Amino acid sequence: MIIQEGMSIQRKLEILSDAAKYDVACTSSGVDRKGNQSGMGNSVACGICHTFSADGRCISLLKILFTNECIFDCKYCINRSSNDIVRASFTPNELCELTMEFYRRNYIEGLFLSSGIMISPNHTMELIFVALKMLREDFQFNGYIHCKAIPGADPALIEAIGWYADRMSINLELPTADSLKKLAPHKNRKNILKPMRQIQLRRESNLEYLGLNNSYGGSSYGSNKNILFDYSYSNGNSSGNSIISSKSNSNKDIGSNSNRNGNSDISSNSMILVDKGSGSNNILMEDNSYSRSPKSKFVPAGQSTQMIIGASAESDYHIMSVSEALYNNFDLKRVFYSAFVNVNQDSNLPSTHNGPPLLREHRLYQADWLIRFYGFKTRELLDEKNPNFNIIMDPKCNWALRHLELFPVEVNKADYYTLLRVPGIGVTGARRIIAARKSAVLDFKDLKALRIVLRRAVYFITFRGRMMYPIKVDEDFITRELLSTKEKLPYGIEEDITFKQLSLFDDINYGTGGIL
């Protein structure tokens, strides 16, 4: 491992932002919080993009690793222990200053802190805890914080950090336990799902306590809920994993990189963890003044996760089923999909020489959207026989073509969810139709005024019983028409669908239901 002594903050930022960029989540959404007079920051539920990087993605948060040192060896990751790369770590103080100074210049909405695993999951999570506590309490930062939980860390640490973070995420990484074992040999499914469940239950009980809980009515977890929160975290003085002992042997790793007061930061703050550590339970809780306030919220913006797409062999059907289960059973706010980039040029992993699988990623996001906002179920979109999305047609069109028996629908009568199933009509469009038809019987020309593009919708709707053109509802005909009106794909993906690429996909069953 290469560790540079006395590394400048510029160099650290370079290394630790570079190492963080493959994490795709960068939203700052999900929580509305007013500013307070004593501190700096607020939060806006819809999220704010502050700029867009050269790859076109929104930058909203200072997305950064605490350290890129790592004892794990995940095959797909640039930071894996077997890679010979320059390693760097922030001190909590450096991280706080960077966040505050970026924030007041309005560069960012807040911090997205992730990390490699230094020494042990607990050791790393302790450092993160110290940093977040310092940021909230000493620096009085009131903006958005998204924090990664590290699989295998003690539940008490997750509990403690959850009071400082707006959102937490534990990456699922791969859709199946099998692939996880192969590609991330040090991680296991249980260590990922356990903290996810812990955060979910804790959020529910917190919302209930605050009287904000109305959506979980039929929660099935029953009364044993609270038992789960009785964490003990005994930070034994002899434990080689803990930050205390690291004072003697690993100050070099953490502290010496700092040209300011890094050393004292860490040790003085870690005292918080240490002091009461001798045998007593809930040390972290007691010291967590955030959680003492009766109005505190635990991970108020909920949790998200991420899966890497195309590093392992799972089908889209498999991936979407996993997402659906995460939404339904773990109350996740978002599942992110990250097109695999073979950063390590590892020959055991698929090559991404022709670019990462961006179109596939795009299709998954479209389907994800259908599941979250359109009332679709995965089984309606894909099944064992058609396990992958159609590359030349979006999932909703594809579904509609296979269910022509349900069309056309009458725009003046159809309910919200029926309208949503019409290709070309989205959430805003359906809402506008419902609002507009309260005051008038709608005709084709009105839809233009509502900014609804008819190109696709015409084949699926009637106005006062009439279709725009006399069209016979015939699968082949509509398929041809729909394909001739080119789908608007995000920039950069459209070039993806070239003949060459199409032929690459030849051996895949696209789930077209025989329309091609």
Added chain:
Amino acid sequence: MKSIKIFQCENSIDGIFTAIYQAWSCGYGHANVKIEEACEKNNYSNIELFSEYILIHTDFEKAVKVSRAIKRKISEEVYEMICRVALSNYQGKGDLIYRFLILGFHIGSSIVDHLSNEVVNKIFKINRFVSNEVHHFLGFVRFSVHKNDILTSLIHPKNNVLSLIVPHFVDRLPREKFAIIDGNRNTCALHLPQKPWVLVDVVDSDSLDEYHKQDGFDEYEDLWKIFFDNIAIKERINPKLQRNNIPLRFRDDMVEFIPVSRNSILP
């Protein structure tokens, strides 16, 4: 045929509301009155020969009456919408608002459902345009840090959105002294801790500009650029998507898109 009376007013919410009050109460009939706000780019080439021009002086009492009536008889939501339209760069917004209010006072709060009506639709469209620009600037405003810890920001919005974005920053940065300058309109919003923020006209725009641009050495601007460059995934570089998400017109005022300055520590 009756000649048309044209009520000319200042290009501001209060100016437009005053004119609406006057036009409404003159008893000349909605069809025979028209409101025309003085606008930045109006060259008055469209002066109509047979119309009567009436110059309206902004009168806050009358303006308040109009706002109150909108809030009471239509809705708070519509009031806010109309304010945004009044701050837009749409030429003829004064008269559009007038036409909208004729319908609004008649129909009430459900006016927002009448999207297939042309006037309502237009109001919605402009409202959306202004709201989007406001939202953009909440993210795209960049503050430079000066001596005495004063923060300044220069923006060039299409619409007159300054007063719509400042409250967000007042809430967010309550302890900061900051100024946001609208370089297109030479107005400036000032905030001092514990004081209500104010909007002022900039008299000497050159010196303010200079003050804003004066390149004091700010380490964090360079750090931000490092971050900005590093966070992009090379395998996904996509200038078209980037341009779609952040149009070029914003970039002149955003430090990460400005070439490295003289004093920079970067090579």
